[in-house]
Amino acid sequence: MSERQAQSFETAPALEAGMGDPQDYLALLKPRVMSLVIFTAFAGMIAAPGTIHPWTAFVALLAIAVGAGASGALNMWYDADIDAVMERTRRRPLPAGRLLAGEALGFGLTLSIGSVAVLGLLVNVAAAAILAFTIFFYAVIYTMWLKRTTAQNIVIGGAAGAFPPMIGWAAVTGGVDMGSIALFLIIFMWTPPHFWALSLYRQEDYARANIPMLPVVAGEDETRRQILIYSILLMPLSLLPAALGTAGALYVAVTSVLGVLFMIGAIQVWRVREGKPAVTAAKRFFGFSILYLFLVFAALIVERVLGIASFGALI
Template identity: 60%
Template sequence: MSIASHNESVSPIGVGDYAAGPAEYFALLKPRVMSLVIWTALAGLLVAPTHVHPVIAVASILAIAVGAGAAGALNMWWDADIDALMARTRLRPIPAGLIDPREALFFGLTLSFLAVLTLAAAANLLAAALLAFTIFFYVAIYTMWLKRSTPQNIVIGGAAGALPPVVGYAVATGSVTLDSLILFAIIFVWTPPHFWALALVKSGDYARAGIPMMPNVKGADRTRLEILIYTLVLVPLGILPWRMGIGGDLYAAVAIAAGAGMAFMAMRVFRIREGSRASKAAMQLFAFSILYLFLLFSALVVEHGFGLIERFGL
C-alpha cells in the first residue's frame, strides 16, 4: 500500500466534516508518552558532567518534547486503520473522524522538521541528529515495519523510547558516553515487560487488529515467562547508575525499593495464570512499571537538579 493511499478510508465521516480543535491536535502528540520522554531527556541532560545554560536547556527539552509529539502524530496517522479496530484506541482523533489523516501527516512532518532544526540551533548537530534518528526509528522502523510483522516489535522498537536520555546527554556534552548508554539500556529492557503486561490483558484487541504481539503469537504463558526474565535483568540494571556514580544515595534507595516492587509484581504475573486475578496482576504490573521508571529518573533529576540550581543561583 502506498503512503498516499494509506488511511484514506479510515474516517467515518466525510472530508470537510472534521471537527478538530486544539485538544484533538494535542491528543495527536500522545501527551502521556511525551511527558515520560521529557522527564527521561531531562535526566540525561542533568547527569551530564557538562552543564548548559538554563535557557538552552529549556529550548532543547522543548524541542525534544515536540519531536516526541511529532513521532506520536505520525504513528497515529499510519496506525489509524488498526486503531479503529481496537477498543483502546478507536476514539483517537483520526479513527474518531475528528482529524483528516492528511492533516495529521502534515502536522507530524512539520513538527518533526521544526523540532530537529530547533535542537540543532539551540544545542548541537549530534543532539539534533539523534532526535531525527529517534523520530525516524519510531515511525519508519517500529510503526511501519516491526509493529505489524514480528512479536519482537516492542523489543526492537523499544530503542526509540530509550533514546531521549541519550539525546538529553548529547545536548550538554555533544557526545554519547557509557553513562548515557546505561540510561538507554534501562528503558530498553524496561519496555518489554511494561508493554507485554498490557498485551496480556488486551490480546483480543491486538488479535482483531492483526498485530502480532507476544501473547497472540507465543501464548500467554511464554509471555509471562519473558516478562519475568526481562524484569530480573532490569532490576540490577536499574541499580547500575548508582554503582557507576551517576546516581547517589537517593537513587540507590529508590532503585532498590522500586526494583523489588517490579520483581514482586512480575513474579505474581508469572504465577497467576487464569481468570480475573491474572488480568488484575498484569494491569498492576503495567501501572507500576510506569511508576518505576518515573521514580528512577525522578531521583536522578532531583539529585543532579539541585546542583544545577546551586550553579546558576536559581
C-alpha cells in the same frame, strides 16, 4: 495506504479538510507519552556531566517534546486502520474522523523537521542527530515495519522510547558516552515487561487488529515467562548508573527497593494465570511499571538537585 486503512476510513464519519480542532492536533502528539519523554530527557540532562544555560535547556526540552509528539502524529497517521479496530485507540482523531490522514501526516512531518532544526541550530548537532534518528526509528522502523511483522516489535521498537535521556545528555555534553547509554539501557529493558503486561489484558484488541503481540502469537504463558526474564535483566541494569558514577547512594537505595517491588509484580504476573486475578495482576504490574520508571529517574534528578555525591565510577 493499505486495504485495511482504506476500509477504516470508509467507516469513519465524512469530513472535510481544515475542520480539526486544536485539541485534535494536541491528541496527535500523545501528550501522556510526551510528559514521560520530557521527564526522562530532563533526567538525562541533569545527570550529564557539564553545564547548560537554563534557557538552552528549556529550548532543548521543548524540541525533544515536540519531536516525540511529531513521531506520535506520524504513528497515528500510519496506524489509523488498526487504531480504528482497537478499543483503546478507536477514539483517536483519525479513526474517529475528526482529522484527515493528510493533515496528520503534514502536521507530523512539519513538527519533525522543525524540532530537529531547532535542536540543531539552538542547542547542538549531536542532540539533533539523535532526535532525528529517534523520530525515524519510531515512525519507520517500529510503526511501519516491526509493529505489524514481529512479536519482537516492542523489544526492538522500545529503543525509540529509550533515546530521550540520551538526547538530554547530548544536549549538555555534545556527545554520547557510557553514562547516557546506561540510561538508555534502563528504559530499553523496562519497555518489554511494561508493554507485555498491557498486552496480556488487551490481547483481544491486538488480535482483532492483526498485530503480532507476544500473547497473540506465542501465548500468555510465554509472555509471562518473558516478562519475568526481562524484569530480572532490568534489575542489574538499573544499578549501572551508580557503577558508572552517574548516580549515588540515594539512587541505589531507591532503585533497589523499587527493583524488589518490580520483581514481586513480575512474579505475581507469572504465577497468577487464571481469571480475574490474572488480569488484576497484569494491570497492577503495568501501573507500577510506570511509577517505577518515574521514580528511578526522579531519584537521579533529586540526587543532582540536592548535590549528593556519587560513589565515583566503579567500572
